[in-house]
Amino acid sequence: MKARIQVVLCKCCTEMPKLLNMEKLQKLAEDSSMVVSVMTVDAVCDGKDLARIVGEAKEREIDRAVVLACHKKDISPNLLKAYRRAGINEFLIELVNMREEVVLPHADEPERAQAKAETKLKAALTRAIMLAPLEKQSEEMKTKNVVIVGAGVAGQAAAHEAAKSGAHTVLLEKTSKSLKVPGVIMTHAQLVGASGYGGNFQLKIKAGEKVEELGAAAVVIATGGGWTTLKGPLAKAVKDAVPLYKFYEHMQSGMVPKGPVVIVDTPDPAGKTMKVQDYAWDDTLETVIQLKKKHPELLVYVIFQEMRAFGLSELAYKEAADLGVRFIRYDKAGAPKIDAKNPIALTVKDFSQGEVLDLKFGTLVFASIPANQDNQMIADALRIPMTVDGSIRRGSIQRWPVTTPKPGIFVCGSALFPKSRELAKAEGEAAGTMAGQFVKRGMIEYGGSVAQVTPEKCSACLTCIRTCPYEAPFIGAANKAEIKVQACQGCGMCVGICPSKAIDLHHYTDDQVMEEARTLLGGDF
Amino acid sequence: MAERKPKVIGFCCEKHGMDAAVLSARSGKQFDASVRLVQVPCTGRVDGIHILKALEDGADSVFVLGCLEKNCYYDTGSIEGRKRVEYVKQMLSEVGIEKERVEMFNAASTNAWAFPEIVSKMVGVAKKLGPIGGEKQ
Numbered sequence: 001m002k003a004r005i006q007v008v009l010c011k012c013c014t015e016m017p018k019l020l021n022m023e024k025l026q027k028l029a030e031d032s033s034m035v036v037s038v039m040t041v042d043a044v045c046d047g048k049d050l051a052r053i054v055g056e057a058k059e060r061e062i063d064r065a066v067v068l069a070c071h072k073k074d075i076s077p078n079l080l081k082a083y084r085r086a087g088i089n090e091f092l093i094e095l096v097n098m099r100e101e102v103v104l105p106h107a108d109e110p111e112r113a114q115a116k117a118e119t120k121l122k123a124a125l126t127r128a129i130m131l132a133p134l135e136k137q138s139e140e141m142k143t144k145n146v147v148i149v150g151a152g153v154a155g156q157a158a159a160h161e162a163a164k165s166g167a168h169t170v171l172l173e174k175t176s177k178s179l180k181v182p183g184v185i186m187t188h189a190q191l192v193g194a195s196g197y198g199g200n201f202q203l204k205i206k207a208g209e210k211v212e213e214l215g216a217a218a219v220v221i222a223t224g225g226g227w228t229t230l231k232g233p234l235a236k237a238v239k240d241a242v243p244l245y246k247f248y249e250h251m252q253s254g255m256v257p258k259g260p261v262v263i264v265d266t267p268d269p270a271g272k273t274m275k276v277q278d279y280a281w282d283d284t285l286e287t288v289i290q291l292k293k294k295h296p297e298l299l300v301y302v303i304f305q306e307m308r309a310f311g312l313s314e315l316a317y318k319e320a321a322d323l324g325v326r327f328i329r330y331d332k333a334g335a336p337k338i339d340a341k342n343p344i345a346l347t348v349k350d351f352s353q354g355e356v357l358d359l360k361f362g363t364l365v366f367a368s369i370p371a372n373q374d375n376q377m378i379a380d381a382l383r384i385p386m387t388v389d390g391s392i393r394r395g396s397i398q399r400w401p402v403t404t405p406k407p408g409i410f411v412c413g414s415a416l417f418p419k420s421r422e423l424a425k426a427e428g429e430a431a432g433t434m435a436g437q438f439v440k441r442g443m444i445e446y447g448g449s450v451a452q453v454t455p456e457k458c459s460a461c462l463t464c465i466r467t468c469p470y471e472a473p474f475i476g477a478a479n480k481a482e483i484k485v486q487a488c489q490g491c492g493m494c495v496g497i498c499p500s501k502a503i504d505l506h507h508y509t510d511d512q513v514m515e516e517a518r519t520l521l522g523g524d525f
Numbered sequence: 526m527a528e529r530k531p532k533v534i535g536f537c538c539e540k541h542g543m544d545a546a547v548l549s550a551r552s553g554k555q556f557d558a559s560v561r562l563v564q565v566p567c568t569g570r571v572d573g574i575h576i577l578k579a580l581e582d583g584a585d586s587v588f589v590l591g592c593l594e595k596n597c598y599y600d601t602g603s604i605e606g607r608k609r610v611e612y613v614k615q616m617l618s619e620v621g622i623e624k625e626r627v628e629m630f631n632a633a634s635t636n637a638w639a640f641p642e643i644v645s646k647m648v649g650v651a652k653k654l655g656p657i658g659g660e661k662q
Contacts, residue, residue: 071547072539072564100550101562112558119561385600396596398635405600449566467569469600491599492570496609508566513536514578520561521532521582 003129006037006062007121008053010044010069012099019103019110020117025068028118032125036060044069044079054086064092064131066124068117070099089133091448091507096124112525119523126519130512137447139486141199143215144168146435148222149191149378153421154413155222156181157428158435162220165436170214172205174374190374194219194381197470197487198408199444204381218408218435221378221392222428225277225369225414232268234364237338241267241364248287251294258362260299262346263288266368269305269335275389276417279306280367282313283420285320292323301359303328303336303348304367310423328357369418382409383471391416402431405469407489410435449507450488451495455480457502464494464503473503531651533560533644534584536575538568538602541592544634552637556644559651567591567599568606568629573613576627580617585651586626588643593631603631622657625650 007029011017022040029038037060041049044067057065065083069075072095080090098117106113146162148155151173159169159181169183176187186207193204201216235241242250244263251257266278280302288300302325309316321327330336334349334356346359371390379386384404385393392415395405402412412431413424451472458480464473465481470489476482481502483494492505504510537543543564549556565571568591576587589610591603610629618624628647632639 072543097547100547104550105554105556106558108555109558116558116561395600396598398596398633399598467601467605489599491567491602492565493567493599493602493605496570496572497605505566505570508570510572510574513563513565513570513575517534517561517563517575517579517584518582520563521534521579521584523561525530525558 003034003064004036004060004062005032005034005125005128006053006057006060006065007035007039007125008044008065008067008069009038009040010067010098011040011042012070012103013043015099016103019107019113020098021114024114025117025121028121029066029125034129035125036062044075050078050082054082057083057088058086063088064094064128066094066096066121066128068096068098068121068124071097089135091134092128092131094124094128094131096120115523115525119520119525122523123516123519127512127516130509130515132506134448134506136445137485138443138445139199141217141439141442141444143217144439145170145214145216146218146220146432146439147172147191147201147203147205147214147216148220148432150174150222150224150413150415151177151179151181151185152222152224152413152424154224154415154424154428154431155220157425158220158222158410158412158432159183161429161432162436162439165433165440167217167436167439170216191378191381194383197444197484198406198438199486201408217439218410219382220431220435221382221404221409221411221415222413222431223372223374223378223392223415224424225418226372226374230267230366231370232266232271234264234269234336234338235267235366237340238343238364241366243369244284244287244365244367245369247363247365248283251287251291256295257291257298259295259297260301260359260361261291261363261365262301262303262359262361263365263367264336264346265304265306265366267366269330270332270337274305275371277370277389277391278368279308279418280304281307281369281418281420282309282316284367285309285313285316286420288325289316289320289323292320292325296324300325301328301361302326302367303330303346305330305332305335310420313420369414372415375415382406384409385469389417402427402434408438444486446486446488449490449505450485451483451490451492451503451505453481453483454502454504457500459500459502461499463497463499467493467497469493529656531557531559531585531648532583533557533647533651534579534587535560535562535644535647536565536568536571536587536589537562538591538598538606539564539566540598541596541632541634542568542590545590545632545636546640548634549637549640554637554641556641557648559648560644567597567602569599569602569609571606571609573609573616576610576613577616580622580626580657583656585654585656586628586647588627588647589629590640590643591629591631593633596633623654626654626657
């Protein structure tokens with residue numbers, strides 16, 4: 001095979017020559033028969049050097065390049081853009097991370113580092129020859145709809161933000177409450193089914209008695225918590241116990257609670273597993289402070305195992321304690337108990353003092369917000385993962401806190417885990433903005449490094465269909481597996497698991513991976 | 526005769542795995558030079574044949590580094606990767622090669638301390654066991 005390769009050695013200002021012999025590397029690159037141009041530049045990230053590289057690439061009519069610089073993610077956007085403008089396919093550029101893999105971690109061993117750098121260059125050249133050009137395609141989004149499931153605090157915030165980007169918002173609300181938000185509100189509506197991929201979803205919505213079909217570009221899940229479900233021994237023993245939000249509503253409407261007020265975190269404190277929903281959250285503190293300010297003579301107890309108060313809400317602890325609220329922490333062994341025959345007294349062992357307390361109460365309140373029962377149905381419809389606690393799982397806590405692993409589906413508010421109104425609103429705004437920006441693009445780009453099936457080898461065993469988290473593979477008309485390119489994210493899970501080796505991932509084929517490994521192992525360092 | 530240098534190969538996922546390696550280098554950590562990193566899009570991409578071929582081509586030990594299982598970029602990728610590695614380990618023990626030579630690790634992109642630990646562990650294994658089929662040191 002004939003190839004015209006350009007090799008670019010980046011000095012990374014002065015970092016690389018400190019440890020590596022750049023002339024030797026340059027010589028090694030020049031010795032390769034397919035290399036037509038070798039350049040040493042001060043910094044690839046510099047615009048002037050970039051222009052020089054691309055100019056040389058055009059002049060020598062190179063068709064692929066090997067760039068030895070730093071971390072791929074740092075340099076690739078600008079570098080690939082420049083090469084694309086010069087007419088070179090971005091999948092023919094091989095980037096080698098010399099700085100973080102050789103120079104920085106092996107500063108004490110210059111000889112071994114030099115040998116390693118040379119081997120890495122050889123491996124990159126081997127891989128560069130095997131690369132194939134790939135094209136990305138794009139498809140227009142058919143609608144501008146953003147469907148928001150749930151019209152609570154988070155859902156409304158998401159609708160306002162998504163509408164700012166020009167998206168058509170459709171809110172699905174389970175009850176019949178009327179709201180003032182941009183877009184269409186469907187009452188008594190539930191999401192029951194879905195097909196398609198990010199950008200072009202086909203949703204099935206049950207509104208009242210009929211089932212409607214609706215196209216959507218993005219979906220925001222804002223189902224909130226399961227407010228009405230109170231299950232557990234404490235809720236069974238005390239019939240008139242109320243959840244926190246109801247207690248708060250009563251308080252706002254001016255009702256005086258019967259004292260003393262006892263707030264317990266969960267109705268099932270001695271349960272086997274502790275879910276995130278069983279914690280007491282900062283709205284508990286908010287409520288008791290308001291209660292104490294209104295009725296200072298009331299005795300208020302907060303009994304909890306775990307309390308989560310974010311940021312400055314921590315200060316509310318002190319404020320509440322100063323107002324005379326009594327906090328009692330327990331652990332599983334000393335969990336609060338109520339005798340069903342005497343449902344006005346509670347026994348709990350204080351974890352910090354070791355004392356067993358008997359408390360008489362007039363009102364019992366539960367602070368926990370159980371997971372929404374509808375989450376299961378929505379997760380089944382959209383086929384997104386759930387957590388063990390029964391809430392929707394987000395993609396990555398650090399990278400995308402309001403995104404599910406599936407592109408085009410966003411999640412916010414108490415659908416993730418219970419939280420205060422402010423936090424739910426902020427998350428709703430974030431999810432709404434992301435959905436709005438997603439729709440604003442108008443196009444979905446796909447292709448490039450994606451999987452492809454060789455139909456002759458496929459035995460239609462369905463292994464790839466079960467493995468893929470994005471539902472990209474399907475059995476086509478010829479009874480063979482096919483890949484829906486729009487849905488494929490290029491992870492290659494189906495490729496590794498295929499028992500017939502019928503699937504291949506472009507840009508990371510078996511040959512490319514194994515040849516690179518073989519060349520790297522060939523070096524002695 | 527000069528001391529034989531161990532050969533360790535690591536298949537890193539390009540999301541958290543590679544980021545963890547890069548971050549450890551940027552935070553000034555030093556690790557053994559005998560490690561060779563091969564980038565794959567996800568540890569689910571790693572096939573048994575890649576690991577076995579690497580061992581055949583002269584690697585003393587192989588590790589696969591992916592995202593944390595609960596926080597994987599591709600949702601279930603690192604769980605799939607672990608399954609592959611377990612399968613290869615079983616295969617190795619059946620043919621009489623030490624299964625400690627192959628190992629799967631998980632790291633978050635912010636775990637700068639994780640990568641040097643992994644490398645020193647795998648280099649230790651390579652030094653202890655020596656080349657495949659050769660005499661133990």
